[in-house]
Amino acid sequence: MAETVTPSGTTASPGQLLASFDPLLREWLPRQRWFAGKGRPVTGFTPVAATELLPPDGRLGLYHLLVRAHQPATLGSPTQPGDCYQLLIGVREALPPRLAPALIGHVEDGPLAGRTVYDALYDTRPAEMLLEALRSQARVGVLRFERDPRQEIREGLVARLMTAEQSNTSVVYGDTFILKLLRRVVPGVNPDLEIPLALAREGCARVPAPTAWLHAELDGGSDSYVLGVLQPFVRGAGDGWELALRELAKGEDFVADARALGRATAEVHTALARALPTVTLGHSQLRVLVDGMMERLTAAVQAVPALGPYETGLRSAFEALAGLAAEGRTWTAQRIHGDLHLGQCLRSPSGQWSLIDFEGEPARPLAERRMPQPTVRDIAGMLRSFDYAAHSVSPAATDWARACRAAYCSGYTEVAGTDPRTDPVMLRAYETDKAIYEVVYEARHRPDWLPVPLAAVHRLATSDLT
Incomplete structure (x- = not known):
């Protein structure tokens, strides 16, 4: 573990340094957009690594920290070791006004007592x-x-x-x-x-x-x-979510862009199938996949009671997939994006689409995010995104979403050679799983948005999706 050096030249351990930051981070960290443990207090920190990038003996000090944040376990969940966060902390005697939004707080104890600490990524020099x-x-x-x-x-x-x-x-x-x-x-x-x-x-x-x-x-x-x-950096590029909302606001369709985006997705999938191993999913592998979907549904119904009336219909989407696997149906799985939606796509001023942010869903374990998956999982995520964009602007924009979904699948088919709509059972299962995830997310973070995924839940639970 890296050591840190105080202005006096004495050595401070990462534990000593973190102890001085502890009361400030407990207040500051849960307020950050990227903090994963919303709704539960931080009870303490464990240092993973602390690296001094700039000694705090002049106008500016700079520390790179990896810290594990401990929180109470949620009801029914096993105790976890705590999420590890990357922090870049600047140290100054006082913050200039331009850095006021970056303030973490004023250190009262330890090797940096009397100094002001802040999120250094707001600062040009760090x-x-x-x-x-x-x-x-x-x-x-x-x-x-x-x-x-x-x-x-x-x-x-x-x-x-x-x-x-x-x-x-x-x-x-x-x-x-x-x-x-x-x-x-x-x-x-x-x-x-x-x-x-x-x-x-x-x-x-x-x-x-x-x-x-x-x-x-x-x-x-x-x-x-x-x-x-x-x-x-793609200069002048717009992300797909903002572009879609802009066209919706103007009453314009998004069909040409949706088709081009489908082609771009297929190009990425095709290249990934060449670059990294593919596997065949049979009955046993699909059973594990379906069991995971079922477990997420059960947990979601417990967390969001509004899902209760739809549980049977949603479960039928997963049971239909399990039934196909039991009959001997197999699928090819490969590396995919893992969290594909309009916000993960950039359109350059020339009209070229790019895909970004291949981290996958950060809440899921890394090993799971790196597992080969059916490509339809990415496709289902994008179809949900078109639906989301339409409903977030107007519940009456269903025709806009339907046209975009069809164009996206057609563009994908032009490159991949296979139409994802020809596997409606798998597509419905993955779109249902995504909609359930959205319901839980909105209930926790943006309750006003809950009607958007609930509209999809109603559709998915009461009809077959094609």
Whole structure:
């Protein structure tokens, strides 16, 4: 574990440093958009690693922390070790007004007593230090800054923090690169780096190739955490969600874009099938998959009583899939995006679609996110996204969503050669599973949005989906 050095030159352990931050982080961390444990207090922290990037003996100090946040277990859930978060903490005597939104608090005890600490990613200099470390392939404590030697990283690019709400934090450098820093991190191979690297080797232009990446090596290298990925920034690009809402607001259709997006998705799936292993799912494998869907439904009904009247109909979608598997039907599974929706797609000013953010659903275990899956899971996620966009603007926009869904599947078929609508049982099962997830999410985080996924639940529970 890396040591930290105080202004006096004495050595402070990560535990001592974290102890001084503890009361401030307990208040600050749960307020962050990317904090996963909403609704439960933080009861304490365990240091995983602390690396001093800039000694706090001048105007600015900088620490990189990996900390495990402990919270009470939820009712009926086993005790967990706590999520590990990546924090970049700046230290100043006082914050200038421009950094007021980044304030964490004022340290009262420990080696930094009397100083002000803040989220350093709001600050230009610390953000630019990260880019320079990637450019020079630095090694600092447990941190390893790596890069693709074939890609150039120019010096002097000005950093700016992206303020849009998301589950991680992104910094743009001079409209040339974007650095995505993962906030909740786990040891192991992260698909947000693994898959774009594999697609780059295949020459798939639908996904920006990683330029550089940051990881931490702990316990002599036996534990490795992917912490961030630097990729080219698509200047002037709009994400699919905002573009779709814009067209809806103008009363325009989105059919051409939906078809092009279907082709882009199929190109990525085709390249991934070449780059990484595929497997065949038979009865035993499908039984595990269906059991997981059933368990998530049971838990969701307990968490959101509004799902209760639909439980039988929703369960029938999963039972139908299990029935096909019992009859001997098999499916091919491969690596996929894992959390595909309109917000994970970018359209360049030239009209080219790209797919981003291959982390998968962060709440699911890393091993599960890296498992081969039927491609229809991604397709179902995108179909739900069209439906979501339509209902979030107007419940009467069902024709818009229906046209987009059809165009997306048609575009996918043009490249893949197979139409996902020809497997309606699998498609319905995955779309149902996604809608159930959405209901739980909205009930916990945005109750006003709950009617949007509930409308889909009603449809999926009362009719066969084709």
